[in-house]
Amino acid sequence: MKLIQIAGFLGSGKTTTIIAISREMSNRGKRVAIIVNEIGEVPVDAKIMSDYGLKVMDIGGGCICCELMINLSYTLEELARLYSPDIVLIEPSGVAIPSSINDGLSMVKFPIERGPIVVLFDGLRGEELLADEDLSNFIKRQMINANIIVINKIDLLEDEKIKYFEKLLSGINPNAKILKISAKNGCGIKELIEEVLGG
Amino acid sequence: MEISHENISGYGCIFKLRGYAEIKSFAIELIKTIADELMRRGARGIGHIKLHIEGKNEYLRADTIGLKYGVYIEGLISSSEEYITTINAISLGLRREDVEEIVHESIIKISKKHGLEIINHNF
Secondary structure, three states: OOOEEEEEEEOHHHHHHHHHHHHHHHHHOOEEEEEEEEEOOHHHHHHHHHHOOEEEEEOOOOOOOOOOOOHHHHHHHHHHHHHHOOEEEEEOOOOOOOOHHHHHHHHHOOOOOOEEEEEEOOOOOOOHHHHHHHHHHHHHHOOOOOOOEEEHHHHHHHHHHHHHHHHHHHHHHOOEEEEEEEEOOOEEOOOOOOOHHOO | OOOHHEEEEEEEEEEEEEOOHHHHHHHHHHHHHHHHHHHHHHEEEEEEEEEEEEEOOOOOEEOOOOOOOOOEEEEEEEOOEEEEEEEEEEEEEOOOOHHHHHHHHHHHHHHHOOOOOOEEEEE
């Protein structure tokens, strides 16, 4: 069972990206399950994903990077027992710190394969968020431990802006692979899948 | 203001509506009303507002990351009379109680405006 985190700030497109990835992976014969953690008590993202026939388990009422880490561990065990997925995509809340989740996976008591940490960058709202000092610091905290940084919403961006973001994000985390996608229209999704499955 | 779990507040609820209405218009207006009110009451920003409406074998979803970016809509509801509606609103800089109050007030106001009756809810 390979675990892949698809993290990123609020509104960066995690749910849309996970739907796109899951459908493509399923088409390739992979059994895919999704764990969603949302701020707020009701699982809107889980409902959205279920509309696409995807296997989803939600963890609500807090953040899995801290107070709900034990819930993540139990949920993974349940998924392994009931569904035996090849791939588990984890969508943390938009305010989770990806490295904290990754560290917490040491609580899982059965063998898992840790896939890459993927962090989405909101190409549409990115500049606005980075112009705010506090938001900028938070987003950089999310980016700093990513294995793959993905610029999303490229269908709404000019090429020059994409290049600007590639350079900017590379400066924040020089070790991360930078990819670009439009989760909405599917552009770049296959390349992202190749990267996460091969990593 | 350091961004942390403590100053990002989210509130979500589920409610059931009954009536015949242009659901797409209802969804857009509900999201816009919540977003406007969050900012009016001092939110520093919108994290996201997500709405999922389920009719009989049909669904519609809508979301925004801030009204300057518009409201995204997907799906269609055209032949249902009852709708299970799930909403989640996340803001920066407001207390959770304020977000909850704004969401409740907006649901009640906009449902009434569109001739929809709230027949069940978890708030």
